[in-house]
Amino acid sequence: xxxxxxxxxxxxxxxxxxxxxxxxxxxxxxxxxxxxxxxxxxxxxxxxxxxxxxxxxxxxxxxxxxxxxxxxxxxxxxxxxxxxxxxxxxxxxxxxxxxxxxxxxxxx
Amino acid sequence: xxxxxxxxxxxxxxxxxxxxxxxxxxxxxxxxxxxxxxxxxxxxxxxxxxxxxxxxxxxxxxxxxxxxxxxxxxxxxxxxxxxxxxxxxxxxxxxxxxxxxxxxxxxxxxxxxxxxxxx
Numbered sequence: 001x002x003x004x005x006x007x008x009x010x011x012x013x014x015x016x017x018x019x020x021x022x023x024x025x026x027x028x029x030x031x032x033x034x035x036x037x038x039x040x041x042x043x044x045x046x047x048x049x050x051x052x053x054x055x056x057x058x059x060x061x062x063x064x065x066x067x068x069x070x071x072x073x074x075x076x077x078x079x080x081x082x083x084x085x086x087x088x089x090x091x092x093x094x095x096x097x098x099x100x101x102x103x104x105x106x107x108x
Numbered sequence: 109x110x111x112x113x114x115x116x117x118x119x120x121x122x123x124x125x126x127x128x129x130x131x132x133x134x135x136x137x138x139x140x141x142x143x144x145x146x147x148x149x150x151x152x153x154x155x156x157x158x159x160x161x162x163x164x165x166x167x168x169x170x171x172x173x174x175x176x177x178x179x180x181x182x183x184x185x186x187x188x189x190x191x192x193x194x195x196x197x198x199x200x201x202x203x204x205x206x207x208x209x210x211x212x213x214x215x216x217x218x219x220x221x222x223x224x225x226x227x
Contacts, residue, residue, distance in 0.1 A: 034213035036153075043203055043217035044153065055215065087153055091212035095167045099153040 002026050002093045006086075006100035012108040017078045021103045023071045023088035032092035035064055035073045038102075039084045047086075048073065083107050110134040112204050112218035119224045125192040128221045130204030137185035138162040141207045143214060144178065144189045146200040154200075158207065159187060194225045 003026040013019050023033065031051040036044035046055045048064035051071055061076040075082055088100040115129040130142060144156040157168035159178040166178045177190045187204060202221045205214035 032211075036214075043205075043220055044214070045217075046213065046215050049211070049213040049215075089153070089155075089213065094212070095157075096169050097155040097212050099155070101152050 001096045002029060002090050002098055004088055004090055004098050004100040006088060006103045008103060009101065010104040010106065012106045013078055014108045015078050015080055019075050019078060019105065021073045021086055021088075021105075023066075023073070023100050025069045025071075025090055028068045029090045029092035031067045032090055033064075033066070033071050034089045034091065035062075036087045036089065037082075037084045038087065044087060078105075080107075110206070110216045112206065112216055114202075114204060114218040114221045117222040117224070119226065120194050122195055122225055122227055124194050124225075125190055126194060126223050127188055127190040128202050128204075128223070130187045130189070130218050132185045132187070132206075135206075137180075138182060141210075141212075142178070142180070142187040143205045143207050143212065144176075145203045145205055145214070145217075147203070147220075148197075148200040151200075155212075156189070156202075158212065161187060191223075194223075196225050199223065199225045 005024045007022045033051045035048040038044040047058050052064045063074045085102045085104045087102050091097045111133045113131045118126050120126050138161045141158045143158045146154050156172050159166045161180045175192050180187045204218040206216045
């Protein structure tokens with residue numbers, strides 16, 4: 001199975017900050033990578049797919065980049081509603097689509 | 109608007125089975141695959157498998173092979189996930205999620221169903 005490793009696992013930031021979360025795949029996955037945001041007690045929400053394509057309705061302060069094994073999610077100007085847990089997911093390797101362990105973004 | 113509405117919480121004993129439903133609305137049910145993803149409390153996300161509502165074809169993660177069955181009733185636009193031989197480690201929130209055009213990322217999710225396995 002392809003292992004997805006996110007870093008950091010958690011960190012604190014302030015509104016207005018620019019933040020970057022990293023996701024590394026244990027083998028190449030081309031651009032078959034999605035990012036999700038999850039708030040407590042809620043289902044995950046799709047932010048980005050194909051590594052860099054913004055899902056409809058997602059604010060443009062979210063962006064994704066990367067291909068192969070290394071990927072990043074960037075939030076350009078943190079808003080209060082962005083404090084949540086973020087997951088990456090590879091959908092390259094059937095039949096096991098794996099998620100990263102999550103990155104919890106907290107208010108400083 | 110697209111919605112996936114799941115059945116309510118369940119409490120089961122070890123060794124029992126559970127069947128969770130996922131009712132779709134706001135789109136053509138047979139045009140998108142339905143996936144199931146689970147999340148133990150405080151843990152990450154784990155993909156379990158997919159089902160094509162048009163053909164009924166399924167694919168399961170190896171971990172769940174032999175214990176999970178995904179089915180559908182197209183007349184009521186509802187997908188089902190049944191997990192058997194439950195153990196305490198199966199205690200989790202189970203989500204259904206729609207995937208797009210054979211690309212297995214998930215654009216719409218159900219609200220989740222908590223399944224608790226306890227003696």
